[in-house]
Amino acid sequence: MTQTLFRWGVLSTAKIAREHVLWQLQDADNGVVTAIASREQPRAAALAARFGVPHAFGSYQALLDSDAVDGVYIPLPTSDHVAWAVRAAEAGKHVLVEKPLALSAADIAPVRAAAERAGVLVAEAFMIVHHPQWHKVRELVGGGAIGRLRQVQGAFAYYNRDPDDMRNRPELGGGALPDIGVYPVLATRFATGREPLRVRAGLVRDAAFGTDVEAEVTADFGAFRLSFYVATQLAARQAMVFHGTDGFVEVETPFNAGIYGDDRVVLHDRGHATATAFRFADVRQYRLQAEAFARRARGEDVPVVSLDQSLANQRVIDAIYRAAAHDGWEPV
Numbered sequence: 001m002t003q004t005l006f007r008w009g010v011l012s013t014a015k016i017a018r019e020h021v022l023w024q025l026q027d028a029d030n031g032v033v034t035a036i037a038s039r040e041q042p043r044a045a046a047l048a049a050r051f052g053v054p055h056a057f058g059s060y061q062a063l064l065d066s067d068a069v070d071g072v073y074i075p076l077p078t079s080d081h082v083a084w085a086v087r088a089a090e091a092g093k094h095v096l097v098e099k100p101l102a103l104s105a106a107d108i109a110p111v112r113a114a115a116e117r118a119g120v121l122v123a124e125a126f127m128i129v130h131h132p133q134w135h136k137v138r139e140l141v142g143g144g145a146i147g148r149l150r151q152v153q154g155a156f157a158y159y160n161r162d163p164d165d166m167r168n169r170p171e172l173g174g175g176a177l178p179d180i181g182v183y184p185v186l187a188t189r190f191a192t193g194r195e196p197l198r199v200r201a202g203l204v205r206d207a208a209f210g211t212d213v214e215a216e217v218t219a220d221f222g223a224f225r226l227s228f229y230v231a232t233q234l235a236a237r238q239a240m241v242f243h244g245t246d247g248f249v250e251v252e253t254p255f256n257a258g259i260y261g262d263d264r265v266v267l268h269d270r271g272h273a274t275a276t277a278f279r280f281a282d283v284r285q286y287r288l289q290a291e292a293f294a295r296r297a298r299g300e301d302v303p304v305v306s307l308d309q310s311l312a313n314q315r316v317i318d319a320i321y322r323a324a325a326h327d328g329w330e331p332v
Contacts, residue, residue: 007035007068007069008025008034008290009033009034010072010073011060011088012074012076013036014075016075018047024290025287028294033053035053035066038056040058054068071096071120073096077166077169081101081102082102084097089118089122092118094293095123096125100124100182104314123307126183131280131285134190141242141249142191146242146244147247149242150243150244154241155230155237156183156184157230157236158180168211170211181320183254184217184226184228186309186313187240188240194224196221197332198329199329213231215229216229217229219332252265262279263279
């Protein structure tokens with residue numbers, strides 16, 4: 001039996017949708033974009049024409065009311081994620097919402113309730129968990145290739161001082177931790193299957209914007225510690241290293257794979273005498289995410305980022321903010 005394509009609607013013409021996600025939704029082998037919405041109909045129409053999308057709506061609710069859509073991708077400002085995820089679920093649409101799903105763990109409860117009432121899938125768009133390089137990291141770490149894991153180090157930084165960019169506007173959910181701090185936390189939890197017990201942190205805020213522009217974090221996982229920094233006003237850098245008693249694993253482009261650099265994982269032995277590189281060519285992680293989501297929405301038992309996983313990740317971010325307000329450890 002031929003499976004009908006999953007019909008995507010995109011709520012907003014945001015940059016991440018225009019430049020990275022929308023074409024990979026179209027490229028997916030089990031889905032197609034049938035509708036785009038914007039608060040300004042001409043913007044929706046222009047993007048729809050660019051990608052050959054048949055329906056363009058001048059309001060988000062009009063898209064949610066459309067019978068031409070099975071599920072929606074939401075790349076709106078973070079401050080709008082919860083409200084529109086709830087509305088989309090109430091409209092009977094499956095929902096893939098950009099990270100972070102919420103700005104506090106408590107805000108995830110109404111999303112869960114709406115999804116359960118409507119019987120739809122709601123998942124957070126952490127594309128990295130669909131990239132095979134992270135499955136290789138999990139295999140190496142979990143399989144004992146580096147011995148006993150003791151330290152994880154991470155960094156994610158870019159430079160952006162645009163006052164109109166949502167990432168620099170606190171009322172829209174801007175800041176380094178919501179935008180990129182979620183990644184080292186999620187990646188470590190995914191690769192190890194462990195949860196942090198406590199965190200300590202320091203933040204630097206921009207006096208003009210009011211957002212956190214640097215964060216330095218230590219998370220205690222019991223058997224090992226994660227230390228990372230994120231920044232929105234430093235030169236671009238991405239790195240993740242998993243360091244054990246018998247070796248270490250480097251993820252060279254851990255987050256924006258294929259955009260920032262090559263998709264490569266390198267396993268080093270204890271004496272740094274040998275290195276084994278695992279390369280992943282032409283991986284489209286947003287496409288893999290879209291395909292997995294559509295399959296899960298259709299009832300297949302494939303992994304996506306569950307609301308339980310989203311809640312656990314956001315609890316860590318919440319604890320980091322609390323820890324930054326005092327000198328010392330904060331329980332997660």
